[in-house]
Amino acid sequence: MSRVGGFERKAEAMRYGIARKTMILAVLAVAAVGCGDGTEPATPISSLPAITSSTPVPSQPEPSVTTAVSQPSSRPPADPPQEIPPSATGTAMVFTLTQAQHPVPNVPVGLRQVTPCDAAGRDIPEGAREVLRFDGVTDAQGRAVFTVPVGCYRMIMGEPPAGTRPVPEGMHALFLTRAGETVKGTFRFQDAGWPPVCSAETIVADLAAGGELYPGQADPSFARVRECEGRWGIVSWNTPGDTQRIVQHDFERWTTYVAFPHDVCWSKAAKEGVPQRLESYFGQC
Structure with missing residues (x-):
């Protein structure tokens, strides 16, 4: 090996060593600048480009103010009171008579329609409830007349006139089974002192x-x-x-x-x- 060749190799080794040390120092310098000493924020070496999107982001709609509109109820309206068609009614007559068939006037009487019932079978079951009522006072003939719908009725009597004596009897009832029918019921009174002697x-x-x-x-x-x-x-x-x-x-x-x-x-x-x-x-x- 010549002296010149050895010198060249030695010079190249020195350049490589210098370059390597320079690179190491540069890396350490960059690291030192990035970390800092904890008192100031690090300054980035380069700024990242802003991230943009090619897909448009829809804007959020402004909340709209709506006025509440009253909507019709889905519940059907209550049925109006129904009038009883004449074709579905009959006549009920309540009499107040003595046992000798003399009239006892001015007696308050009434009818109470009840349901359920069996008008044809003339039966009012226990627990039947009242649905309609009719009230009146017997006239000079001892009679009160009512126009009522087909059905079953309990007869009632109010306070009888002073001096009269009703016959104690059980429950009175009337049963109207078809339209146009006439039914009769009687409250009986004692005949003591009757008829009066008109002299x-x-x-x-x-x-x-x-x-x-x-x-x-x-x-x-x-x-x-x-x-x-x-x-x-x-x-x-x-x-x-x-x-x-x-x-x-x-x-x-x-x-x-x-x-x-x-x-x-x-x-x-x-x-x-x-x-x-x-x-x-x-x-x-």
């Missing part, structure tokens, strides 16, 4: 016992019975003045209903059981 002697004696007569009227020979129907009568005295009066029997004795002159209207008298036959003795007011 001058009896009427005068009862009125005198009740202190209802004027002096000179206690003598029945001066009295005359002008009208008599059921428990109603008209009596007068053959004495001066207008002595005429309408009397009624309260199932115990005769009493004065009105003495003439009077101002009782026929409409009131009719409601209180005065028979039609005596209408001419009342004013139309």
Whole structure:
């Protein structure tokens, strides 16, 4: 090996060593700059390019304000009260009579329709509930008339007139099985003291016992019975003045209903059981 060749190889080795040391120092310098001493943020050597997307991002819609609109309910409306068609009704008659079939007027009576029931079988089961009610007062003939739908009914009676004695009986019922039918039911009363004796002697004696007569009227020979129907009568005295009066029997004795002159209207008298036959003795007011 020549001296020149050895020198060249030695020089090349030195250059390689210098280059390697330079590279190591550069790496250490970069590391030192990146880490810093903990007091200042590191400065990046280069900035990364901004990330962009070619796919558009849809914007979020602004919340819209809506006004609530009342919507019709899905529930069907309540059914209006249904009128009973005439074709589905019949007539129920309630009587208040004595055992001898004399009328007992002015008795409050009523009907209560119940369901379920078997009208054809004339049976009202235990636990049947009331669905309709009808109320009235018996007239001078001891009768109350009701127009009612087909079905089963319990009969009821209110407070009977003073002096009357209802016959104690069980439950009363009526059964209307078809449209247009007429059914009847009766509350019975005792006949004690009935029919009243419509005579001058009896009427005068009862009125005198009740202190209802004027002096000179206690003598029945001066009295005359002008009208008599059921428990109603008209009596007068053959004495001066207008002595005429309408009397009624309260199932115990005769009493004065009105003495003439009077101002009782026929409409009131009719409601209180005065028979039609005596209408001419009342004013139309």
